[in-house]
Amino acid sequence: MAHVSLTSTPMSAPCPGVPVVLALDLGTMTGWALQAADGLITSGTVSFRPSRYDGGGIRYLRFRSWLDQLAHDAGAITAIHFEEVRRHVGTDAAHVYGGLLATLTSWAETAGVAYQGVPVGTIKRHATGKGNANKDAMMAAARARGFSPADDNEADAIAILLWALETRGGVQ
Template identity: 80%
Template sequence: MISTIETGPAAAGAIAFRPHPAHAHRAILSLDLGTTTGWALRSHDGLITSGTVSFRPSRYDGGGMRYLRFRSWLDQIAADAGGLAAIYFEEVRRHVGTDAAHLYGGFLATLSAWCESHAIAYQGVPVGTIKRHVAAKGNADKAAVMAAVRARGFSPADDNEADAIAILLWAIETDGGVR
């Protein structure tokens, strides 16, 4: 599922933020890492697209195939965007289980290595920071985050996409936390 919303002069009033001048004409990607990865992209022209992508392995895949597909997906989205200035991702410090922690670690290692090899800035954003920014409560539940993102004019298909949009909004509105 892919959602699109336009920002800037052509869509004045469409959503409740104006991009920070430092982000003008810079493509920014935000990610909610996982087997179903949520993503949101602000392109060079200010258009915001978002969606989810599944990296669930087939029964014939080896253990590293999901990470190879993730890396190929990063290559493709960067090429489609005409290059990326920065990637922001949800920095998870507590996981539901061991498998979730291992998967997150694999996606994070793949992402950081890919960013380093392509000279793209990357930054983790703590979960509480994202929730506080978009839903005004650091321990907001998934429904509250989805409602807050919808109130901003987006239509996320699930909580993964909503989280990615929330991360992107945080990055745009706070200049990546540098204020």
């Protein structure tokens, strides 16, 4: 089963009718941040690490199930923004990212949810002013905005969500 940790931070006073926006930092340990229809931002991490007895596709089935549950709990998701990684440290990371991305985009297409990849440098520049900021800088940027990320995956997801909300998905 997937391990989930989460934190909640109100962005402002509740605003009924606000679009539900999901931001993801895809990986075995996926960071996520969600703005609910009431304006509350919730974030956390979820692990899709398979056990040694699991088949190769189980992490993707669990990811899809997690997306289904999240959409059920949060209501109709309006948009999904995810970190668009063009370079991976290793082959395994690239394969996991590709599988999660394929699962995400097929899920979004089926659910009729708009989705958009956001380049890593764009996210880092928006959060810290530096397009090549390190993990510590991203964590510090999230904390400076009032969040308490458990790790860099959650901090990245928060940064993606804030970028999406503040730039209207890049349509400044």
